Amino acid sequence: MASRSKTHWSLHLLFIFIACSTILPLILVLMVSITDEMTIAANGYSFFPQKISFEAYRYLFMDSMTIIRAYGVTVLITVVGSLVGLALTAMLAYPISRTDFPCKNMLSFFVFFTLLFNGGLVPWYLVFTKFIPLKDTIWSLIIPGLxxxxxxVLIMRTFFAGSIPMAVIESAYIDGAGESKIFWRIVLPLSTPVLATVGLFNTLAYWNDWFNSLVFLSNSKLYSLQYLLNKILLNIQFLAQNSRNNNAAQLMASLPKETVRMAMAIVGIGPIVLAYPFFQKYFVKGLTVGAVKG
Known part of the structure; x- marks a missing residue:
């Protein structure tokens, strides 16, 4: 019992250390974002800022409607893209996981081939602007590359093949269920862990994407949050490097440059942090869902 207790305490200390190593950098970013710019230049980063300043957030939200609009666009494409992408991934992965599906090998090879080769950036761009006219539309932030x-697909196929018992599917056949009903009513409810995992991957990909906005958009009203924040940072850097006269140099010295980086990280990461507990609930629940009694 004593050795087991020591092992438990060792594990607790290990997990506390890991938790602190992930939380402390986030706290540091938050503290730096509310520190005065001159204090950062003089003393560097600190968990305990000598002078509190919200100038970085004031600068970011100088045009608050632009930030709010970018938030709305990013939330929209994240929700729609993640749900539609998850459904398409499951509907492609399930057939190629079935041993009785005639085109299983051909489709599996096609999916695997796309991981190894692609047509390059220029053909990719031409497909989604000339053949599929998505330029300057909200769909250009949802469909291309994401x-x-x-x-x-391969992750989900492996889960379906290894974790969904054929006995359950055969029982559903005997009860008169068709393929669609088996997929939506039986397979998906038993696949909560992989659905939550892939859903989280999709959510992070859409939330963090800025490249599609750069490539496909010229309409600033459709900019995603990450691209808008990146553009604000580039504007600050451009002004700092091209200040010719003394007045401009003094103005740039007063602008938050280092703190605004941290403020952008806090603004950009906020909602996605709130999504983790939602997915975590399904991770934990999915550990026991779908167990087959012997």
């Missing part, structure tokens, strides 16, 4: 990922 909606369906071959790696996620």
């Amino acid at each position: 909606l369906l990922n071959g790696f996620y």
Whole structure:
């Protein structure tokens, strides 16, 4: 009992250390974001800022409607893209996981092939602007490069093949269920862990994406949050490097440059942090869902 107690305490200390190592950097970023810029230049980063300043957030939200609009666009594409992408991934992964599906090998090879080779940036751009006119539309932030990922398809196929017992599917056949009913009513409810995992991957990919906005958008009203924040940072850097006269130099010296980086990280990470507990609930629940009694 004593050795087991020592082992438990060792594990507790290990997990406390790991938790602190992940939380402390976030706290540091938050503290730096509310520190005065001159204090940062003089003393560097600190968990205990000598002078509190919200100038970085004031600068970011100078045009608050632009930030709010970018938030709305990012939330929309994240929700729609994640749900539609998850559904398409499951509907492709399930057939190729079935041993009785005639085109299983051909489709599996096609999915795997897309992981190894691609047409390059220029053909990719031409497809989604000339053949599929998505330029300057909200769909250009949802479909290209994000909606369906071959790696996620293979992950889900492996889960379906190894964790969904054929006895359950055969029982459903005997009871008169068709393929659609089996998929939506039986397979998906038993696949909570992989659905939560792939859903989280999709959510992070959409939330953090800025490249599609750069490539496909010229309409600033459709900019995603990450691209808008990146553009604000580039504007600050450009002004700092191209200040010619003394007045401009003094103005740039007063602008938050280091603290605004941290403020952008806090603004950008906020909602996605709140999504983790939601997915975590399904991770834990999914550990026991779908167990088959012998």
